[in-house]
Amino acid sequence: MTTIYVDNAATTQLSDTALEAMKPMMQEIYGNPSSLHHIGQIAKEHLEDARARVAKCINANPNEIYFTSGGSEADNQAIITAAYNGAKKGKKHIISSKFEHHAVLHTLDKLAKEGFEIQLLDVYSDGIVKVEDVKNAIRDDTALVTIMTANNEVGTIQPIKEIGAVCKEKGVLFHTDAVQGFGHIPIDVVDMNIDMLSISAHKFHGPKGVGLLYCRKGIVLQNVINGGAQERGKRAGTENMASIVGMAAAMEEAVKNLDKNAKYVTALRDKIIDGCADIERHTLNGDRYNRLPGTINFCFEGIEGEGLLLLLDQDGICASSGSACTSGSLDPSHVLLSMGIPVATAHGSLRISLCEYNTEEEADIIINSIHKVVTYLRSISPVWEKIQKGEVVD
Template sequence: MRKVYLDHSATTPVESAVVDAMIPYFTKIFGNPSSVHQFGREAKVAIEESREKIANFINAEPSEIIFTSGGTESDNFAIFGIAYSGLKRGKNHIITTQIEHHAVLDACLYLQKNGFDVTFLKVDSNGVVDPDDLKKAITPRTCLISVMHVNNEIGTIQPIDEIGKIAREYGIPFHTDAVQSFGKIDVNVKKLNVDLLSASAHKIYGPKGIGFLYVKKGIEIEKFHHGGSQEAGRRAGTESVPLIVGFAKAVEICSERMIKDYEHVKRLRDHMVEKIRDVFGELNEFLILNSPADKTIPYILNFSVNSAKIEIDADALIYGLDLRGVAVSNGSACTSGSLKPSHVIMALGRDKRTALASVRFSFGRGNSIEDVDYAVEKFFEVVKISAEKAIAK
């Protein structure tokens, strides 16, 4: 049976060149980067060289990059760090959106239970925030605005630069979760007008367990980890040199082939849309496209099965495809197995049953047109089985 991996938004395989770059730092250059002897200094140099590569990639200063354990920690660091810093000045209001990753949503909900007010902005039917709605939500107590750059379930690109200008106008720190955009499209912190930005290595063919938080110089943020003086005193804990080096290598590869990768996955996405239209025929009426091409990045393609036509849930879709060798998801890998409908799809205005019957295809470097053809054929088989049952009723 053919095996096709179309879940690159959940994670990506580590590039062999990334593994090669990391290996010496497990065995030969193993010193603690906080140590002052030569073993430690060698490790420290590797960290700082990596920091510079990553900073250059997003047009930041190396001192503005704080290494973390990944996207979730970076998001939490930004949310809690700015919230508690703002609280010292009597500000306890946060603005975010209804379709954020749970690393942002759950952090905001926690703060909401502990004395903060949180505004969750609605999105339109394409998943896009209206900057005017954000502007209306600002109060004198607003201490943070957090809007993700690219949505992890449907691929919607938010007007981050415009939102950033509004945040600057009001003097409010602005954070964006760029986990799904970093390394895929241009992420320039100055053009985006952001003060804080989260990213992770394992979405761009780097190792799991490493990410960073960009914090613009001059932004006051409370510590998230306490202990040693690592990361210029902002994030305690011995740095993982191999993972940091691997992250920088993955970024280096992205800088060389980001445009090529983008064009490749765009061909795959466009081909899948056309192939589904051809193969599904009359069954197209059962599908709802949640990722319109003009509003999203081509890396993600999300469909729902219209509950008004047939009843099918995500488990039937996901497991049905998996049994046929096709790996996909019904949204964020962090909520996989949940019986709750996707909060993102619900925010688009879909009903609960339709939201439950959603599937996300996400493309990567190693995918081919043949992979897409095979996936569409198996997708059709799974939906057809449910459609025939519905018609029989």
């Protein structure tokens, strides 16, 4: 049985480019970049070269880049920084949205317990935050606006440049979790008015366990990991050199091929969406076109997402029902619920996330398998029977 991997929003296969860049850093250039001897200084040269390369990919300055263990750490540090710095000026109001990643939402929960006022904006049925809502929510005591670049479950792209412009006009810090967006849509921190930004390498064929925080010059970062003086004293811990260099290579490759890959993957995405259009009582969640090139999120009434995933897996198709970070939960997706999708419908969700490694032949197999599996599950579903009879389903 051939395996078809379409869970790229959860993680991606490491690219050959990233792997080849990493190999020398594990055995040949193995020094600690904080060491003063020549082996350590060679490692430091590679560290700073990687910093300059990743900075160029998002139009930042190298001294605005801080390497982290991934997107979650970067989100935590950015939000905590803005909150604590704001509190010193009497600003304890933070604006975000109801369908952010849990790395953001749980950090905001922590801050709420510390006395910060958290305002979560609606995202509506199209899965997009309205710029006007952000503008209306900003107050004199607002310390931060944090809105994700693109949603990790439904793939909708947010109006980041416009939100950033509003924040800039109002003098409020703006952070965006770009973990799902980078490598798939253009990111320019200057043009998009971004003060802080989070990226994770394993979402664009880089290694797991490494990411970065972009922090605009002039913002004083709060430490979330204390210890040594690495990352200019703002992120302790010996740098993960192999992964940092691998991330730099993956970022450059993603930016170089962005337009070509986006066009190709978008065509695959639309092929699957159109191929499933005839399935009765199903929904494409989020705006039809204003979404990431490779992300599709369906809801099929009358079935459970877990059964759908298991049967697709038997056909060799690796997909998901939503965020990999909450896949162990039996609760319906907070993202779908925030968009006004009923609980019973949200239970039947399927996320397909494609990349440039997928093929048209695989898309055809996916379409056929979804039709087969949905038909089978509905044939044994008492809920679907009630739907067919026009009865109310709780």
